[in-house]
Amino acid sequence: MPGERRGQVGWESDNPYYEGKKHREPTVCERCGLIYRDGHWQWAEEAPPGADRAICPACRREIDRYPGGYVLLQGTYWQGRWQEILNLVKNQEEEARRTRPLHRILWIEPKDGEVEIATTTPHLARRLGKAIQAAHKGELSIHQAEGEPLVRLVWRRD
Ligand SMILES: [Zn+2]
Known part of the structure; x- marks a missing residue:
């Protein structure tokens, strides 16, 4: 909510844009194709078979213009x-x-x-x-x- 004061920890855990958010590995961003692996989003040639699908924090910000x-x-x-x-x-x-x-x-x-x-x-x-x-x-x-x-x-x- 705008103007609401949030603590650091609460902000991180509630924030969909937070880069450190954990995903199952591997997870592929269905918008830009980045792969979440070894704890962070990275470039990849193609999605590994069986990867989970999600929207990476950067794409989420692009969609929301945030x-x-x-x-x-x-x-x-x-x-x-x-x-x-x-x-x-x-x-x-x-x-x-x-x-x-x-x-x-x-x-x-x-x-x-x-x-x-x-x-x-x-x-x-x-x-x-x-x-x-x-x-x-x-x-x-x-x-x-x-x-x-x-x-x-x-x-x-x-
Ligand atoms: Zn993405």
């Missing part, structure tokens, strides 16, 4: 370097996904002169924000409420 992290681009600088920044963001996502396939970008949406990038995991949002700052300077601030997994990064350059 991000685990946001990066907000502010200021005017990004508009002149948009293709460059977009390429950087996509390359970072690709690299992250290679080893952690639940790290995905949900959407990249310009709104009111800003750009909102939503990610499936807080980890990927942090990675994108830091990569943008490393390449393009500017100011980066990280906002996360205590005990809440959702992270919001604001990068600004005028």
Whole structure:
């Protein structure tokens, strides 16, 4: 429920997006084909016979449009370097996904002169924000409420 305060443990066990949720092994994501094996979701050529079926946490977030992290681009600088920044963001996502396939970008949406990038995991949002700052300077601030997994990064350059 929105606004409800939850403890860390309760949040994890009730949360359908929680990456550490246990499944029977092997389980296949019937949407993207990832396999749950050795305690985590991973890439696989094909589903092993007899695998259980489920929806992985990243696909669940894609279906529900429920991000685990946001990066907000502010200021005017990004508009002149948009293709460059977009390429950087996509390359970072690709690299992250290679080893952690639940790290995905949900959407990249310009709104009111800003750009909102939503990610499936807080980890990927942090990675994108830091990569943008490393390449393009500017100011980066990280906002996360205590005990809440959702992270919001604001990068600004005028
Ligand atoms: Zn999936």
